[in-house]
Amino acid sequence: MPDLGKYTEIVLTAYAATIVLLAAIIVVSVLRSRKTKRQLAELEARRNG
Numbered sequence: 001m002p003d004l005g006k007y008t009e010i011v012l013t014a015y016a017a018t019i020v021l022l023a024a025i026i027v028v029s030v031l032r033s034r035k036t037k038r039q040l041a042e043l044e045a046r047r048n049g
Contacts (some may be wrong), residue, residue: 004011
């Protein structure tokens with residue numbers, strides 16, 4: 001790891017925040033995708049009745 005001097009804490013905090021936010025975006029996207037697929041399957045089942 002490169003020597004960041006007095007900015008080490010700030011840079012590592014920014015990296016950590018970025019990783020957490022990216023993980024949250026991925027989780028939310030996957031959950032919404034599952035919900036949407038489930039709703040679509042229900043609508044198709046009702047339509048094909």
